[in-house]
Amino acid sequence: MIDLLAPVGDFECLKAAVQNGADSVYFGSNLFNARAFAHNFSLEELSQVIEYAKLRGVKTNLTLNTLIKDNEFDKAICLASKAYEFGIDAIIVQDLGLAMKLIEMFPDLPIHASTQMSIHNLNGALELQKLGFKRVVLARELSINEINHICKNTNIEIECFVHGALCISYSGQCLFSSMIGGRSGNRGKCARSLQITLRFIRK
Numbered sequence: 001m002i003d004l005l006a007p008v009g010d011f012e013c014l015k016a017a018v019q020n021g022a023d024s025v026y027f028g029s030n031l032f033n034a035r036a037f038a039h040n041f042s043l044e045e046l047s048q049v050i051e052y053a054k055l056r057g058v059k060t061n062l063t064l065n066t067l068i069k070d071n072e073f074d075k076a077i078c079l080a081s082k083a084y085e086f087g088i089d090a091i092i093v094q095d096l097g098l099a100m101k102l103i104e105m106f107p108d109l110p111i112h113a114s115t116q117m118s119i120h121n122l123n124g125a126l127e128l129q130k131l132g133f134k135r136v137v138l139a140r141e142l143s144i145n146e147i148n149h150i151c152k153n154t155n156i157e158i159e160c161f162v163h164g165a166l167c168i169s170y171s172g173q174c175l176f177s178s179m180i181g182g183r184s185g186n187r188g189k190c191a192r193s194l195q196i197t198l199r200f201i202r203k
Contacts, residue, residue, distance in 0.1 A: 005061070005159065009039040014049060018058050025053055026061035026092060031079055033063040043079070047086040059089040065114040068095045077101065084109055090134065103132040110134035112159070122150050129156040137161075 003023035008014040017025050027049060028040040041049055046062075053060045062083045068076050076098055080091055084106055091109065093099040094116035102111050112135040113119060113128050120139040128136050135157035138147060142160070151158050 003059075008049075010041075011049070011052075014052060018053060018056050022058060024059040024061060024089070026063055028063040028065075029079055029083075031075065033065060043082060046083060046088075050083075050086045050088055054087060060087075061090045061092055061112065062088050063092045063114075064098070065092050065094040065116055068098050073098065073101075077105070080106075092137065099133070100131065112157075113137060115139060115161070121146075122153050125150050125154045125156055125158070129154055135159055 004021065005024040005026060006017040006022040008017050008025045008027045014025060014027070029046060030040050030042055033040060050060050062080075064076060064080060076095075080098075080102055083091065089110065090112050091102060092112045092114050093102065094114040096117075099111050099113070102109065111133055113133050115137040117124075117128075117136075118139050119125055119128065119136050120142060125136050125138075133156060137159040138150065140161045142150075147158065147160055
């Protein structure tokens with residue numbers, strides 16, 4: 001089964017994605033998402049976004065996909081808890097410590113491994129499957145044959161980018177941006193231009 005998952009940064013984008021056939025949408029809040037310089041939804045707007053999509057049969061995914069500092073952990077948990085209360089369908093996470101805590105706290109909430117985790121082979125996908133992740137967003141430079149090999153040998157859901165920005169280095173290895181410009185992609189401040197991304201999902 002293939003789903004089309006589209007990014008949305010504001011209500012106009014949300015409406016366009018939903019009304020033009022997206023099966024799912026993903027979006028960030030003002031905190032802890034990898035598009036820090038893009039328009040994102042406030043905490044107050046999250047419930048409206050989720051309600052709009054749910055009423056139309058479209059699933060919602062929250063991007064909580066930056067590395068989290070120790071002093072930010074409680075805020076990240078609070079954001080995830082609010083999204084859970086609002087009825088979010090899944091949360092996309094990069095930080096392994098945060099992901100494990102969310103899996104423990106919300107066993108019925110699917111946690112997806114962000115492409116920022118750099119899962120580029122079968123062993124990585126199998127390890128996340130064992131840890132309790134529902135889905136892995138594979139590294140963007142994988143070939144069709146490599147993706148197919150992972151799909152055939154795991155039970156975890158597989159998500160891949162169909163169109164979007166390819167990192168100048170390996171997907172998820174965002175230290176390069178930090179080194180040349182002091183702007184870490186792992187903190188949502190990558191120096192490359194932001195581009196719309198569409199992705200497909202194998203279930």
